[in-house]
Amino acid sequence: MKKILVTGGLGYIGSHTVVELQNAGFEVIIIDNLSNSTLEVLDGIITITGVSPTFAKLDLRNKADVSKFFKKHTSIDGIIHFAASKAVGESVENPLLYYENNLHTLIYLLQESKAHHINNFIFSSSCTVYGEPDSLPITENAPVKVATSPYGNTKQISEEIIADTCAVTEMKSIALRYFNPIGAHHSTQIGELPVGVPQNLVPFITQTAANLREQLMVFGNDYNTDDGTCVRDYIHVVDLAKAHVIALKRLLNDQNTDAFEIFNVGTGRGSSVMEVINAFEKVTNQSLNYKIVDRRPGDVEAVFADTEKANKELGWKSEKTMEDALASAWKWEKKVRKI
Ligand code: NAD
Ligand code: WQD
Numbered sequence: 001m002k003k004i005l006v007t008g009g010l011g012y013i014g015s016h017t018v019v020e021l022q023n024a025g026f027e028v029i030i031i032d033n034l035s036n037s038t039l040e041v042l043d044g045i046i047t048i049t050g051v052s053p054t055f056a057k058l059d060l061r062n063k064a065d066v067s068k069f070f071k072k073h074t075s076i077d078g079i080i081h082f083a084a085s086k087a088v089g090e091s092v093e094n095p096l097l098y099y100e101n102n103l104h105t106l107i108y109l110l111q112e113s114k115a116h117h118i119n120n121f122i123f124s125s126s127c128t129v130y131g132e133p134d135s136l137p138i139t140e141n142a143p144v145k146v147a148t149s150p151y152g153n154t155k156q157i158s159e160e161i162i163a164d165t166c167a168v169t170e171m172k173s174i175a176l177r178y179f180n181p182i183g184a185h186h187s188t189q190i191g192e193l194p195v196g197v198p199q200n201l202v203p204f205i206t207q208t209a210a211n212l213r214e215q216l217m218v219f220g221n222d223y224n225t226d227d228g229t230c231v232r233d234y235i236h237v238v239d240l241a242k243a244h245v246i247a248l249k250r251l252l253n254d255q256n257t258d259a260f261e262i263f264n265v266g267t268g269r270g271s272s273v274m275e276v277i278n279a280f281e282k283v284t285n286q287s288l289n290y291k292i293v294d295r296r297p298g299d300v301e302a303v304f305a306d307t308e309k310a311n312k313e314l315g316w317k318s319e320k321t322m323e324d325a326l327a328s329a330w331k332w333e334k335k336v337r338k339i
Contacts, residue, residue: 008082010037016241028053044189060105070112078120091151102154120251121173128152137306166259174247179233179266183325184332191332206333220295229273231302233266236320266305267318
């Protein structure tokens with residue numbers, strides 16, 4: 001049985017990926033410092049899979065602890081590195097926190113990977129590296145634009161750090177550039193649990209419908225899109241989780257063509273904010289309280305993935321619809337709020 005280290009494995013995307021890894025027969029070790037997650041997520045994973053992953057509560061910023069961890073846990077076959085801070089606005093206010101948490105942790109992990117000959121490394125990147133695209137859908141060859149936030153910059157720098165490492169070591173790596181993950185596991189055992197006021201659209205929608213927020217603000221309807229609201233590529237988190245299992249197998253089976261590969265992970269479909277709201281109202285059979293307000297500074301007008309590379313080379317395709325994802329997000333919100 002292959003042993004996989006999942007950092008940030010109790011977080012939103014990490015927890016769904018741990019489920020898919022265990023369902024696929026991998027042995028999983030999770031590192032998480034619980035800075036943006038709770039131990040209840042571990043219970044959810046165990047309930048879904050019937051398997052208890054090893055869990056190490058550890059802060060990856062602590063180099064000595066990271067080193068100790070790798071001395072204790074030997075024979076790791078691969079690493080999926082989710083652990084990071086991810087709030088764009090917070091990164092503007094506190095850039096050093098983001099550079100430390102997203103870059104130091106990566107460097108320590110890569111150093112240990114090198115020392116212990118762990119040569120398979122999957123990294124959580126983001127479509128944020130593309131900035132405002134020149135053309136749509138966006139391919140992996142599109143230029144990486146000057147980052148508009150320290151968070152986005154950490155993803156760009158991380159990709160460069162990994163590429164440089166792969167060039168001079170035995171390491172093989174895949175960076176998955178996620179588009180907009182939404183939804184929850186159909187079991188409602190795990191899902192997205194933002195701390196404080198949600199910054200992202202779908203958790204804000206579900207919290208508004210659950211009466212935790214009074215009203216959803218739609219940030220601008222004067223964009224150059226069909227209905228004037230911004231367009232994104234919303235991908236079901238379970239589809240995204242499955243992409244990690246496929247990418248991991250590609251590395252473990254030496255099917256990668258380059259030491260460092262990049263894949264877009266999206267649906268290939270763009271949906272506007274109004275389309276998301278309308279779909280949510282339809283699947284939940286209720287009307288949402290929203291109003292149009294000014295644009296949010298820094299928002300990109302439209303971005304959605306060209307998924308041909310992931311489809312053809314990785315052999316991965318999203319399967320679930322946005323309606324599935326919205327229904328699961330609502331089911332999860334209702335469970336959490338005991339509605
Ligand atoms: P999340 O915050 O839910 O999960 C991250 C997990 O990492 C949390 O459980 C947190 O406690 C842990 N963590 C953070 N810093 C740590 C540290 N120093 N040591 C140990 N554990 C630490 O986030 P997510 O949405 O699951 O995102 C996972 C990854 O995917 C991140 O790298 C994020 O930047 C990237 N990503 C997310 C999105 C998105 O919209 N959610 C989009 C693109 C990329
Ligand atoms: C989606 C759309 C908003 C909230 C962010 C990060 C990106 C990536 C994914 C990590 C936009 C609109 C939102 C609200 C709204 N994360 N909106 N009212 O901005 O595409 O991407 O998450 O890598 O880096 O920037 O996602 O969910 O915030 O917004 O109208 O209350 O919904 O304007 O058009 P975004 P989002």
